């Protein structure tokens with residue numbers, strides 16, 4: 001059995017620069033990853049099987065559309081392997097929530113299949129398969145702190161903030177990434193600032209927060225709670241929302257904020273940056 005973690009992705013900053021002719025947007029974003037997330041398990045089998053378990057399994061169907069199945073098919077098409085396997089996805093993260101989710105699951109599937117077949121995780125063919133599955137999948141495949149440009153898939157490694165206490169909060173509203181991007185007002189508010197990672201994140205923005213709030217106003221309530229939380233050093237919405245996060249000076253202030261968010265009925269994941 002090969003077990004691959006599919007950690008939650010966060011965008012420490014996400015600047016939308018312009019609409020492109022291919023329907024995507026050019027971004028400048030800072031990717032970071034949590035210690036926790038979904039889990040993908042792959043075992044050899046005599047026929048293909050795909051099952052989903054875990055707290056958010058009910059939000060997904062294990063059909064050909066799932067990014068895990070699409071990753072398996074794309075991997076086979078690229079590398080020509082025909083062996084069968086049983087894949088289990090343990091869905092611990094809320095779906096359609098701005099923290100990678102399906103992208104992280106697809107990336108973990110590719111890493112598991114690559115390990116099984118002795119392919120390096122940074123093999124350019126594997127990276128190309130990842131990019132074909134979605135704009136965030138190459139970042140999730142690498143799984144390390146990076147700046148993303150272009151669609152978010154042109155990556156430059158950055159020194160991270162491993163061990164920093166991190167809290168993810170989701171208010172239980174699924175928002176469509178495409179709908180949030182479509183609500184962006186088209187105004188370029190400028191590039192990522194210079195400096196170290198935390199300085200850039202603190203001086204940066206998430207340009208998708210305004211359109212996400214228009215679709216899910218509760219995002220503003222989550223941000224208000226995290227912004228006011230004692231010990232919080234940065235709070236933002238992640239990706240296209242609705243999950244928001246904060247970095248904390250210590251674990252006890254993170255856990256206190258998690259308790260306050262859970263008391264509002266929101267999903268919380270107290271974790272650390274990896």
Ligand code: C5P
Pocket residue numbers: 023024025026027133134135136150151152177178179181
């Ligand atoms: O690539 P992925 O399928 O994850 O993207 C989902 C949708 O998000 C795209 O169809 C597009 O509408 C939007 N998107 C975008 N610009 C990006 C990334 C995603 O407009 N850089």
